[in-house]
Amino acid sequence: MTKRPFLGVVKPRLYYNVVPDEVEELPAPKKVTLLLKNGRNGGVADAVKVGDSVKTGQRLGVSAGSSEYVISSITGTISGVAPYVGVFGQVFTAITIDAGGQDTWDDGFSKEASLDVAQRFLEYIPGCPPFAVFSDTGKTIRSIVINGMDQDLSLTVNQCVVQNEAENLKRGVQILKKITGLDRVIMVVPENLVQQASTTGAEVKRVGNRYPESLPRMIMKNVLGQVVSAGETIEEAGTVFFSAEAVAAIGKAFESGQLPVSKMLTVAGKDGKTKNVKVRIGSSLGDVLRSCQTVTHDRDRLILGGPMTGLATYSEDLPVGPDTDGIVVQGEADSAQVTDYPCINCGECVRVCPVKIPVNMLVRFLEARLYEDANQLYDLNCCVECGLCSYVCTSRIPVLHYIKLGKYELSLIETSEAVNG
Amino acid sequence: MGKEKKLVVPHALFPWQPGKEGNKAEKRFIVAYGPHWHDGGKISTKNYNIVVAALPAVLMGISQYGAPALGVIALSMACAMVWEFVMNVVMGRSVSIGDGSAMVTGLLFGMLLPATAPWWVVLLGTFAAIVIGKQIFGGIGFNPLNPPLLALAMLVISFDGIFDFNEALLNYDLDFAMTYPLANLKAFGTAGIGEFGLGALFMGKQAGAIGSTFGLGLTIGGIYLLLRGYIRWEISLSFLAGIFITALLFNMADSAKYAGPAFHLVTGYTLIAAFFLIPEDSSSPVNFIPMLIFGVLAGVMTVLIRNIGAYVDGIPFSILLLNLANPLLDKIRPKAIGKVVENA
Numbered sequence: 164m165t166k167r168p169f170l171g172v173v174k175p176r177l178y179y180n181v182v183p184d185e186v187e188e189l190p191a192p193k194k195v196t197l198l199l200k201n202g203r204n205g206g207v208a209d210a211v212k213v214g215d216s217v218k219t220g221q222r223l224g225v226s227a228g229s230s231e232y233v234i235s236s237i238t239g240t241i242s243g244v245a246p247y248v249g250v251f252g253q254v255f256t257a258i259t260i261d262a263g264g265q266d267t268w269d270d271g272f273s274k275e276a277s278l279d280v281a282q283r284f285l286e287y288i289p290g291c292p293p294f295a296v297f298s299d300t301g302k303t304i305r306s307i308v309i310n311g312m313d314q315d316l317s318l319t320v321n322q323c324v325v326q327n328e329a330e331n332l333k334r335g336v337q338i339l340k341k342i343t344g345l346d347r348v349i350m351v352v353p354e355n356l357v358q359q360a361s362t363t364g365a366e367v368k369r370v371g372n373r374y375p376e377s378l379p380r381m382i383m384k385n386v387l388g389q390v391v392s393a394g395e396t397i398e399e400a401g402t403v404f405f406s407a408e409a410v411a412a413i414g415k416a417f418e419s420g421q422l423p424v425s426k427m428l429t430v431a432g433k434d435g436k437t438k439n440v441k442v443r444i445g446s447s448l449g450d451v452l453r454s455c456q457t458v459t460h461d462r463d464r465l466i467l468g469g470p471m472t473g474l475a476t477y478s479e480d481l482p483v484g485p486d487t488d489g490i491v492v493q494g495e496a497d498s499a500q501v502t503d504y505p506c507i508n509c510g511e512c513v514r515v516c517p518v519k520i521p522v523n524m525l526v527r528f529l530e531a532r533l534y535e536d537a538n539q540l541y542d543l544n545c546c547v548e549c550g551l552c553s554y555v556c557t558s559r560i561p562v563l564h565y566i567k568l569g570k571y572e573l574s575l576i577e578t579s580e581a582v583n584g
Numbered sequence: 585m586g587k588e589k590k591l592v593v594p595h596a597l598f599p600w601q602p603g604k605e606g607n608k609a610e611k612r613f614i615v616a617y618g619p620h621w622h623d624g625g626k627i628s629t630k631n632y633n634i635v636v637a638a639l640p641a642v643l644m645g646i647s648q649y650g651a652p653a654l655g656v657i658a659l660s661m662a663c664a665m666v667w668e669f670v671m672n673v674v675m676g677r678s679v680s681i682g683d684g685s686a687m688v689t690g691l692l693f694g695m696l697l698p699a700t701a702p703w704w705v706v707l708l709g710t711f712a713a714i715v716i717g718k719q720i721f722g723g724i725g726f727n728p729l730n731p732p733l734l735a736l737a738m739l740v741i742s743f744d745g746i747f748d749f750n751e752a753l754l755n756y757d758l759d760f761a762m763t764y765p766l767a768n769l770k771a772f773g774t775a776g777i778g779e780f781g782l783g784a785l786f787m788g789k790q791a792g793a794i795g796s797t798f799g800l801g802l803t804i805g806g807i808y809l810l811l812r813g814y815i816r817w818e819i820s821l822s823f824l825a826g827i828f829i830t831a832l833l834f835n836m837a838d839s840a841k842y843a844g845p846a847f848h849l850v851t852g853y854t855l856i857a858a859f860f861l862i863p864e865d866s867s868s869p870v871n872f873i874p875m876l877i878f879g880v881l882a883g884v885m886t887v888l889i890r891n892i893g894a895y896v897d898g899i900p901f902s903i904l905l906l907n908l909a910n911p912l913l914d915k916i917r918p919k920a921i922g923k924v925v926e927n928a
Contacts, residue, residue, distance in 0.1 A: 171625075171811070172812070316621075390921060391922060392924045459611065461612055462612065462614055466620055469618075470620045471618050476615060477615045479611075498614065498620055505722070508866045509865045510865075513870045514870075519917075542923050545921060545922040545923050550618050550619035554619045555623050557626065557627055563618060563619060567617065
């Protein structure tokens, strides 16, 4: 944890880790759990039953009417299908697969590169490439940005891919251009990886290594010079973000004809040492930590993602998802403790905010649950969710938590207005 | 598994695991949103630092005026904390003495008093500062006015004689002129302040309140707080600039009647106000331009009151007035990036 500098008159500076760690491939686990997002109609997977045998790379989908699916990461038998509720009430079906025998690859995936194939098979590969936006008629995508930086501190997954997998990236960029018909593919990388990135055929742009410069909205503003307005998504502004890992996985899939089922992630122990490992998607966090000799204790935090924007979760049995970029274990003494003190108006958050939100006022409105006023008067939706305001808060208010809750509640209000009106 | 013990299970599929290393306790993880890092700043740390920064000036005051000064400071701090505690109990809130805020308020209020202030003035003043100035608005972070200054203003208006430093310090005979410089200025113009050397004034050789005469100590403490980031330099420096410029203009207009800018900077409550009172968090703005306007206007008001107003020192009133303008001033702010301004 970076402490407040003695000379507090300067803003805190947090830097991304731009030197990727070595990658270690972990053996396939005995059991994986895959979280399948439920369809809009709440349809649970009746296509998936306990006792079914599945092959590695097999597409397991919900019944007709939904496009959601997962890709099995091992060969074995389905031993459990149960509902699971994630953050903000998102409902999943958790499919547990017990490993059995050698990896046998499913042959459902064809190497023929088309958008349809990509949407049918590639949305659950490492990095979760967002192909769905291309068939959304409401959005006109004009350019693709490949993020060669991780979005949170300590993590080096994408940097590692850019450094080591230039061939896969090159093929991935070609395929992306082909199936989307877009010419403008931009790769943003830190200074030290420009050389590796320049061989991939994408237009290379540099991004600074100071947090939060690699968050998508910050890249849009600083690197591409386009400010995405608060009410619209980046996709609505005509750009879609892929992680470098996703693009490399796309390249690998069409090269080998096998869907990539191993996710790279950074594991940070309590001593702050980081390590990159490659594990099967769906491995439990406990398995990964044990392989890394990282021990956990009572009252620790087990953080999915990075230290600034990650979510501390409650069980070692939760699985690694295709979008899990890191696991950070934090002892109780190192964790940021929050208080219920009110804002004392010291202004640290206002000075550190990368998008100039008056956080001191915003947090007052959020505490009072005036979400609509918070958005109209104090720019709730401008927030890029970097977490720096919570990081510097003298009162230790969980500002980012309030903001996320506020955005969620606001979206509920807006949805109900749209439905009722 | 056949668990007999009833576990609180958040979810059937991923139950909490019993401790794997033979612990009796289960291994439970703390669930939280990010960020999981914090820079370590705390309200109490900030307040303790303010007390440390104020110490040089306080010690100087105590060494000059002796035990009575120590008594006033100690009583003021103690009373402030007692009032805070009483209000916590009355309002049914958790006890907030530990954050150091009442301690700082008490210390700063004590520093504004003459060493001869009677005990009931201290008691009343801390009541005004903590109860009227802060707690009835909701406690720390909610006070619209600076608590020590509110208390001082109320007392100055109510009990004129106690804050007449010439009268209050009548029985003291230290090694410098025991008349209050600003009172001399008011009565006799610049002719009355000829005996005061600027250097001596800055070194604390002047009559005045316990903790506000030692300019050097206050400046050192203030610079410490500025560098540590505990107070906002924009407010302090613009306040001093406001005083300097206004005093300079007055002095240029009529140098027989109005003192020069340097004199205004080192006398009265100027330096304690610049570094300890005006940058108080809750009652001052946080955006850059509002901070500058706030500081400069407070400085201008101070000199206006000193030079053409009724009171000898305008500090309490000028800052309280600007405190009231704070919410309005803080509306001047940069446009958030991505904000869509909808014009009708």
